[in-house]
Amino acid sequence: MTIVQIRPVPAAPADTTAPVRSGAFRDAVAAEFLKVRTLRSTWAFLGGGVAASLLGALILFMLVGAYDAASPADKLKYETADPTVVTMPFVMFFVGAIGAMLITSEFGTRSLGPSLLAVPQRRTLIGAKATVAGLIGLTSGAVFVLFAFVDARLLLGDRPAPINPWPQWTDAIPTVLCSTLVVMATTLVAMGLGALLRSTAGTLTTLGSLVLVAPIFAHFLPTVWQLRLASILLPNLTPQLAGSNHPYLLSPGGAVAVVAGYVLLALGAGAITFHRRDTA
Amino acid sequence: MIELVELTKRYGSTLAVDRLSFEVRPGVVTGYLGPNGAGKSTTMRMMLGLHRPTSGQALIGGRRYDEIGHPLHEVGAVLDADAAHPGRTASVHLGCLARSNGISRARVSAVLEQVGLSNVADKRVGGFSLGMKQRLGIAGALLGDPGVVVLDEPVNGLDAAGIRWIRSTLRSLAAEGRTVLLSSHLMSEMAVTVDRVLIIGKGRLIEDTSVAEMRDRFERDVLVRTPRAAELTAVITRLGSTVTITEDGDLIAVGMDAPAIGDAAAAAGIPVHGLTPRSATLEDVYLEMTDEAAEYRATTEGITR
Structure with missing residues (x-):
């Protein structure tokens, strides 16, 4: 049983060193970092990303075993074993979910009220949340992409193309950078969707639909439409940004425009809604 | 000082707050009283920037709340005792608020001690009783040692000792020259806690008087x-x-x-x-004043056993 004692303690003295009246945005960002670190769901979603990465490594390990046992003619029929194709949509979902929870967890637990009492300038608050979402997307994305890259280099060794997407390790640099960028963009999109939808379930369902379901759905469309839709889906933007071999329609510049469009649309709609709505 | 000027809030066809004007002065505990649905919480939310007024304005120290940088140093407020993430500990919850306003960790420990929650500082808020959550909310309001304190129904969920503690805390805050505003729908509670009462009904100000004047008049x-x-x-x-x-x-x-x-x-x-x-008891007077303005009022007529 928890016992609460009431003590007749006089009003605590004011902290004379604390009232720093500038740097509201910097302090808001620091507070958002503390909040996201202390959400249990953050660590659960990162665990999901680790599990997806390990599963991707296991699948690659099995693929390499089958490749080694295949005849020389069959080996030429193998597709590129780019681990980011299998793993990254799941990583995008899990890291993006952390971005979404930055704001939906506050709607869900009514703790947005105290947050707005502490930082009443809504642009500052949502800007701080977006900054934290972007940095988490960037750092987590980089870690998971580098893991996939190292894992692929170790498992594929000096095996030739087409199974080895990066015969030289430097060949992987554009993919690693662009994949990280797409994870960061997805995290920002998820945060924008969270501000717009205000519901964790709704936001995660929409995010899952964007990065996991839509690419499967695209396969059932006629070829022309399949390519058009698939080319603008978040997981498929990495090879188009990197300019590597891919079947899609966009140039690197076009892919940059689509990534920027996703982020601006989701964050913009979320920020406008957040700015206008009364807070319960 | 808190100043409301012709503050109005309309939700569709419902006029929740109707051209409300009043001042809350420092040095006294001011009660904001009205029946359920009178517009008390809506007014407080507009004061604190959570709801946008349809017209008029609410100023704290001459500024709108959202114009104040690091506002916890100037205004402490509790609008919803249950508004803390249940997965965070009391200490971390306050730590997040403190960090956003450049307040030190030492101050977090001090206010937890002040409200009697230091022994549960590292427990998750989800396991707290309503009374403990009220104390945590008040700890958050005191974090920045503010000159203005705004509390919505602060005694809800508190036991007798807690209510007494709230009263003495509010009185000592007012005695230090702070502006203290608290809302309630219970006149009996206000009668022993506040010096001045603002009574509203259907979003309009019905009375702005002292408890002593009210008692004398009736x-x-x-x-x-x-x-x-x-x-x-x-x-x-x-x-x-x-x-x-x-x-x-x-x-x-x-x-x-x-x-x-x-x-x-x-x-x-x-x-x-x-x-x-x-x-007449203050309760009678209050009920008489707000009778027409009550949004919801039960009747005992027709109830048989």
């Missing part, structure tokens, strides 16, 4: 006990009082106050065994 009569009722009746009737004699032989005098009746009785040499000024 003083009704004086109950007089005397063994010589007929003689005293004659004396005070001559002096302009209207007297009714009860079945017990006591007098109920209207139109003279207790000291005047006492003086008249002494001058006439009539002994007086009891002299009790009677006023």
